[in-house]
Amino acid sequence: RKEVEQDPGPFNVPEGATVAFNCTYSNSASQSFFWYRQDCRKEPKLLMSVYSSGNEDGRFTAQLNRASQYISLLIRDSKLSDSATYLCVVNPAAYNNAGNMLTFGGGTRLMVKP
């Protein structure tokens, strides 16, 4: 079983739609959680951190459920430019001491169509 599992997609959605991605992780000792975005043939870039209380950044909302070891990302009002692969990432270190290895999921591909 992979340490971080994601539905690979692709998710094909029309512009303006709301789309949600889920991710599960196996290491209960994981302390910090992130969503990265990766465009085709580009490097991953941090999209947002995920906090226990849930957090929002514009059209993006991330949620963490430690009991179920489950992370989600919600994108509202999808734009064409949101088309990318979204990588779920966990880290055994706490946010205030993070910096060692990141464990990535396989990514979920999103395609937003006009």
Added chain:
Amino acid sequence: DTGVSQDPRHKITKRGQNVTFRCDPISEHNRLYWYRQTLGQGPEFLTYFQNEAQLEKSRLLSDRFSAERPKGSFSTLEIQRTEQGDSAMYLCASSLYRKGSYNEQFFGPGTRLTVL
């Protein structure tokens, strides 16, 4: 450009040859990481350095792989006796580690290796 840079961007080699990749981190960053990414998968951690010290190595890093960061600045990743299974994108990342604060890893554009 003050981001992470990697060289070369693409490398095609024949099975059995040795290859070396270079990574230049963001200048003030003291931590440097190597990851490998194959098609359709997320990046997998290989190793990381704090300054010149190699602090952690994944079991993915076989004895054919070696990484160095001799002066605590740039790093090299060498693969000896390449195999077709080594074909992947090799990503470098760097971060400024300060205890007590979150330190984001910034990724370079990667070196795409093809072993024929």
